[in-house]
Amino acid sequence: MADKKPVAMEPRADGGDGRRFAPSTARNKDPIRDVFAAHGLTAGQVLEIASGTGEHGAFLTEAFPALHWTYSDIDAASRESQTAWREAAGHDRLSGPLYIDASAVSWGDAEGQAWDVIVSVNMVHISPFAATEGLLRGAGRLLKPGGHLFLYGPYARLGEIAPSNAAFSENLKSRDPSWGVRDLDRDLLPLASGAGLRLETVLEMPANNLSVIFRRL
Numbered sequence: 001m002a003d004k005k006p007v008a009m010e011p012r013a014d015g016g017d018g019r020r021f022a023p024s025t026a027r028n029k030d031p032i033r034d035v036f037a038a039h040g041l042t043a044g045q046v047l048e049i050a051s052g053t054g055e056h057g058a059f060l061t062e063a064f065p066a067l068h069w070t071y072s073d074i075d076a077a078s079r080e081s082q083t084a085w086r087e088a089a090g091h092d093r094l095s096g097p098l099y100i101d102a103s104a105v106s107w108g109d110a111e112g113q114a115w116d117v118i119v120s121v122n123m124v125h126i127s128p129f130a131a132t133e134g135l136l137r138g139a140g141r142l143l144k145p146g147g148h149l150f151l152y153g154p155y156a157r158l159g160e161i162a163p164s165n166a167a168f169s170e171n172l173k174s175r176d177p178s179w180g181v182r183d184l185d186r187d188l189l190p191l192a193s194g195a196g197l198r199l200e201t202v203l204e205m206p207a208n209n210l211s212v213i214f215r216r217l
Ligand SMILES: C[S@@+](CC[C@H](N)C(=O)[O-])C[C@H]1O[C@@H](n2cnc3c(N)ncnc32)[C@H](O)[C@@H]1O
Pocket: 001, 002, 007, 008, 009, 022, 024, 025, 049, 050, 051, 052, 053, 073, 074, 075, 078, 100, 101, 102, 103, 120, 121, 122, 123, 126, 127, 128, 131
């Protein structure tokens, strides 16, 4: 999938040292930091699936000194940007990037440890549904008991979808019919319960996005 078309939905600037910047991250990083702070996702080992530019890991490890963050992505250009962010960081709590295809049965080097938090921002709707299935399966397999899965992005709820998200979903499907905004209740919750994950928190975020936190039983 990542080889067929660009993965970024918006232009991504390059700061000259390989670090890329996505406009969406500039908009959502502060609200996401506030959710991490309010829900105690501030310490331990984090595995990020689909890290994109790598900005979230850099920003959140800067904000939370007890957070250790491992990048991953299916896309080589994204992993290069993550490497540049890791090298530019003034601390050693950024690791990776790992090559992980969320839909794969095994997540390679990430399989060797139990994680406190697994994070994925804005991947679920910009990938085939198999990536979401694999994401929830992987979280169930690799999170510590009591660990958290944090998702951020646009979702429908029980068939209800904000007009802006419906239009976005149609735009995504015109780029790739396997993409599209998913229904949190109908598409994700059955997978989560099958993976041993309990829905803990759903928070409304700017621009009709949601923060969704699951807890590993
Ligand atoms: C819209 S970007 C979001 C990136 C980043 N999380 C952010 O919020 O800026 C979607 C990301 O999903 C990644 N991706 C798509 N399909 C994937 C898959 N099957 N496994 C892992 N990553 C995937 C893409 O390479 C891309 O980096």
